Amino acid sequence: MAKINSVKTTIDGYEFDSLTEGEFYKHLKSRNDVLKIDVHPSFVLMNAFQISCGRCTGGCVKSPKTGKQIKCKRCGGKGLITRQPWTYTPDFRVIWKKGSPSYFDVKGGFKDAKFNYVKKMFEYRYCRELLVVKQVKGEWKYM
Ligand SMILES: [Zn+2]
Known part of the structure; x- marks a missing residue:
């Protein structure tokens, strides 16, 4: 417009x-x-405000390559995301x-x-x- x-x-x-x-x-x-x-x-x-990350559990995700628990990239392993x-x-x-x-x-x-x-x-x-x-x-x- x-x-x-x-x-x-x-x-x-x-x-x-x-x-x-x-x-x-x-x-x-x-x-x-x-x-x-x-x-x-x-x-x-x-x-x-903070929300819990929807892509992991407690900051950990399963690696698709190794199958091991690794740090979630989205929340940096914190399990929480801050909204501005x-x-x-x-x-x-x-x-x-x-x-x-x-x-x-x-x-x-x-x-x-x-x-x-x-x-x-x-x-x-x-x-x-x-x-x-x-x-x-x-x-x-x-x-
Ligand atoms: Zn996460």
């Missing part, structure tokens, strides 16, 4: 993936109720002068299917709505 509005832009040293994202940053900066804008803050949706954490980087976290912070993702054209899972997991983990905004005729609207 072709990317829409995917021109990168740099403002205040921050690189934004789209002009729309940069426009939203400028919009946030122009507001007088904003205390702090965090650009691209990172959040862990799922911690790293799942992280998500929303476009902005806004700390307001009053009230709880808001989390924003700016959508220029389309949302990919994966985004709905990311949004749900973020909200489950952080108990706060992830706001998705888009620009319609010069106004910022929630999707």
